[in-house]
Amino acid sequence: MSRTFYLKYRPQTFADLDSTTAREELIKIFSSGNLPQAFLFSGTKGIGKTSSARIVAKAINCTGKKPNEFEPCNKCDNCLSITAGNNVDVMEIDAASFTGVDDIRDLRDKIRLSPASLKYKVFIIDEVHRLSGSAFDALLKTLEEPPQHVIFILCTTDPEKLPKTIVSRCQRIAFHKATKKEIVERLKKNCLAEGLEFEEEALVQIVKISEGSFRDAVKILEQVSFSGKITLGEVDKIAGISGEYKPQDLLHLLAARQTKEALLWIGRAVEAGVSLKILLENLLEILRIIILFEYGVEEEKVEVNLTGGQARQLIDLLALAYTEMKFAVIPQLPLEMAVIEWSSFVPMVIGASEDKSEIKKEKISPLSNAKFVLEEIQAKWPEILERVKPLNHSVLAFLKACRPKAVEGNFLILEVFYKFHKDQLESEKCRRVFEKAASEVLNDKVLLKCVLSDEKPAKLNSVPLPKPSIKNEDEDDIIKVAEEIFNN
Template sequence: MSHIALYRSWRPQMFKDMVGQQHIIQTLQNAIREQRVSHAYLFNGPRGTGKTTTAKVLAKAVNCMHGPAIEPCNACATCIGITEGHIMDVVEIDAASNRGIDEIRDIRDKVRYAPTEVRYKVYIIDEVHMLTAEAFNALLKTLEEPPAHVIFILATTEPHKLPATIISRCQRFDFRQVSTEEQVARLREICQEEGIEATDEALSYIARLSEGGMRDAISLLEQTSAFANRQITLEAAVDVTGGIAAEQFYELAEAIQHKNAASMLSLVESLMQAGKSPDKCLENLMYYFRDLLVLKLANGGDTATERIVDAERFRAMASAYSADELFRMIEILNHYQQELKHAAQPQTLLEVALLKLCASSDGGAQRAAEAGSEEIAQLRQQVQQLESQLAKLLKQGIVAAPAQQQQERQAPRRSFAASGINRPKVKLDRFISALQGQETQEARMKWGDIMMRVKDRKVTVQAWLKDSELVAAVEGQLLLTFKNDMHREMTERPSHREIIEQVASEVMNRPYQLVTVMLKDWQAAVDGNQEPAVESLELEPEHIAGPEANIGNNQNGNNQPEWIEEAYKLFGEELVVVKE
């Protein structure tokens, strides 16, 4: 028996046989019992949830020779005729192929005539959202003033595409997806009647794949039964539906966890050789990581483990990932799932998506420990740099301050300033040469990601950075141009600069430093002019007190451009205020 024949044999012929739509059935039965049947109904919901079937059962109930009855007898000539499609007064129209105004005008002309065989003429218009605007206008006139002997039943999966004027003239019923438990019960009933042996795991798997559509579940059951010679197991259901076995899920997740790209690519190749489609692999893997996330965040989330046979192994894999990792990986998979729909090389795009997961995954506790060791090493290097800079300043004449002066330095809102402090020159030649280079192109592609991550770290830093434009990258340096000098100054604050450089290094997978220049100077350099003139910061000297006033002016006989930056590093930006 083909799956179409199996579905027809198990297609509900009475209201009581409907699965998952009891709230709708009860409403319709009450309307029939009280003789308050509407002239127009709108049935909307996902595919395979019983919209058209309910419409036909309703047509039989109102026209049954022993009714109108809340349950059609299914034995009289009328019920049998409607079931077999012989009654000319019950018309089913597919709006996908009959969507023009001419077809609707034909209906409008015929509704005025009384039915010849039954009580009510019933027009069932399936996929009604496919009608043209003109056809909707023609149908609207009929719905406004319908004859008493006509019932319209409109069925659609996309009610938002219907005009509001059509919806307002119908009684609307929303069909829901059939629950997994209800589907499994119906599939088990079918297996018993048809002599098919099936395990509970296989039926649950088939029910989940149908995504709430009973029709799809029966079709998958028949397809799997034919493949497995009426001996349905979970392995057979996975094979015939193109899914991925639990063991392969685990191996992929383990390869991603350990950043083992070679093993991951080998697994992908074996899946492709087994006939799995890239889009199905990506979809199933996203479900897998979703279940890991649910299990990790929802205590006692037993529903998440329904997809996996070995629950203990599943829980162990969930504990190997952090929630942030899982969120990030699901977002990456979702992005590539959209791209896969238009990809010329879907397998290559699948491999790229999984390689990106390998690159973005922290790899659990071991990776965290390694990251912590790296951070400690970086901090030690920064301390060594500060110590060497402090020693250099001491050689230039800076002496340790008494305790009282040290306390004054720590007082809030202390200003350190000197007149004539100059910003160091930025050599732009190498940045101009790198405008078309690979490093610049890569940095520009990832600049949006850098901006988003900076915003996550500190939104005020991203606000100052929005005025900038990344123009070039070369040898671990990013050159930004600014239109506004204040935005440039705030971006260059040590704490702000540190955030930007950290994020850029994470995104680009190598250390990067920030270099800034005003837009006008950059444009002049690109046009072939000389390097930009030195920018002078005129600072007020009235807040300078004690020996600090002579630092940088009297020791070497000239100005020291590094003075302000060194003051930030020594005393912290919270205590140093530079006034222009």
């Protein structure tokens, strides 16, 4: 039976390592000749930590390498036995199952014993952060005064959970998340070695699905290799992605506020077997590119009619849906709720700023027959804002950028400074939110009317109002919305 691609093409020398930063750091350490007795390899799953640990074990025990060389020969008995995983002096320990007192006692005994055949006995402890407290204590004592014949290689995906006393006694090597270029190069090497034809976009799609893991990327490659050609369609099938249901299509519907069509699209996608997890990941990646493009970080523009501010709103909703989806009884429900929530947001204005010189300003004249007293409304303005807050944050941001100017009967006249701002507040959705909140606070029916001011926005505070009692934790959301309004 043939070996899997991952085992068949597993790195066997430092030069073979795909992680550029880790490879360079290890080569520098071994070139110096100063060998630490404890290494700490940290990084995401499938990035090459255990493979690197085995290479280190071979490099320090190789009998076939020439003087002043550090790469293992992979031909001597020591190298071959370590590669095969049957050398008793190289022990790989799963920290998750290493919790009992007997385990610790057994480890201490093995550490004290001299190597059976190698120069150095090597202990590779995988997921070391999952050791029990007593196991950490035992390990710390050994690391403080390690026997000369012992080398420790600790591997972890979560270095923050390790005691500082352990970390400080190790030579730390960080395995950064693999880049798109690194994984594609690895996949191309495997394809050439296996005589496989491939589509470039298929390899790129594998990179996205593998989430920066070399191991996962190679496993996916093997799964789609049986036809002899690596195509995008085959990769999408393995990942549960349908070519008929592209994430951009859903974003176009959301940008156009076509809520019903978006919900139907999700339903059809689920019936077609589309992976919601991958769909959400792709949606978030596209929205990320939209935001980065605005700041000049991304060069490739995504053809979706969304501003950076709208993309941020959608990211918040979809990221929450992604988290909730793991525990949902109905898998698509969190995504459907995110779409419905998005439809309730007030659309941000897209396009160039308006030429205010061409807008005819409405003069504000003294009003009579007022049912309310302006001073009373100004005094209760913070309370009205508080009442609006849970109903709609976008409306709250609009209101915080204007001021009560006058009253006439049941009408409250608000002074605003931008035409699009006035249009938004007078839209049916915003108007209903405000009138409901104001009517509840003033215990009578309140109707809204907006007028454009001749003043510049900088003079907004010329008429002092009581400071709104908005809590600090809510201000960030409000400021984001307000910034989006005025920046666009």
